[in-house]
Amino acid sequence: MGLDNIRDVRNGIDVCRKILSSSDEEFSSRRFILDCILDFGIIPNNWALMSRFGANRNTSLFGLIQYPTEFADFLMALSRVPIESAIEIGVFRGASSYFICSVLQRANKNVKYTMLDIEDNVIAFDEFSRFLNIIPAFKKTSDDFAGQKFDFAFIDGDHSYEGVNKDIINIGNFAKCVAFHDIYGHEYNNLNGGVVRAWREFVQAHCMDMSIMEFSHAPEQWMGLGLAIRTD
Structure with missing residues (x-):
């Protein structure tokens, strides 16, 4: 592990421990969660739509691949859902998994978080x-x-339309609460509509039996998080 990775990992560990040890007042504060996201840091990038968060880029390949304010609102909503078992499909280098698990574990110390990836x-x-x-x-x-x-x-795995639907059929349809990353990831539209198409169809299929939320804060439609919670 390079020196930059070591520094960013140590910082990430400190942030996750901070979440776990947070007071009820802190944990219920959007500002606290957002500050933790910014302190954890995002991966190095030259994305114009993420330019306002330039000061929060890490120097190594370890960091979040999330639009910070979207992620904060998503986590605030997710933290209010009773969760004991969780799975993330497509974890890449693991940063988002560690952060989400910290939030869920702060809400319920018994939660188990499965990190699933083809590599x-x-x-x-x-x-x-x-x-x-x-x-x-x-x-x-x-x-x-x-x-x-x-x-x-x-x-958050295979971003093709077929890949997302396979994950929905295998796991998403059985979950009490399901989230999608890149619901406005139009860069994947060439993959038979990608996540954008799969999310839209999921919403239409489940809007009667699930509470649907979208988190999209970029200057243009990009990235975005979708959250669906069963109401029956």
Whole structure:
């Protein structure tokens, strides 16, 4: 692990521990969660739509790939949902998983968070697993968990229309609460409509039995998070 990675990982650990030890007043504060996101840092990038967060870029490949204010509002909503079992499909280097797990574990110390990915590119799993209830499921797909029920499923893997739908069929349809990343990721539209199409169809199919929320703050429609919570 390079020196930049070591520094950013140590900082990320400090931020996650800060969330876990936060007071009820802090944990219920959007400002607190947003500050933690900004302190954790985002990956280095030259994305024009993320320019306002330039000061919060990490120097290594370890960091969040999220639009910070969207992520904060998403987490505030998610923290109010009773969750004991969770799975993230497509964790890449693991930063978002660690952060989300910290929030869910602060809300419920017994939560178990499964990190699922077709590869193993995760940074510092051992370090974070010392205090987070994370379960590795690397070099696997949603097929390996087909039909398993989770309280929360975060779909952020294969961004093709077919890939998203496979994850919905295998896991999303059985979850009490399901989230999608890149609901405005139009850069994937060439993949038979990508996440944008899959999310729109999911909303139309479930708007009667699930409470639907969208979080989109970029100057143009980009990234975005969708959250659906069962009401029955």
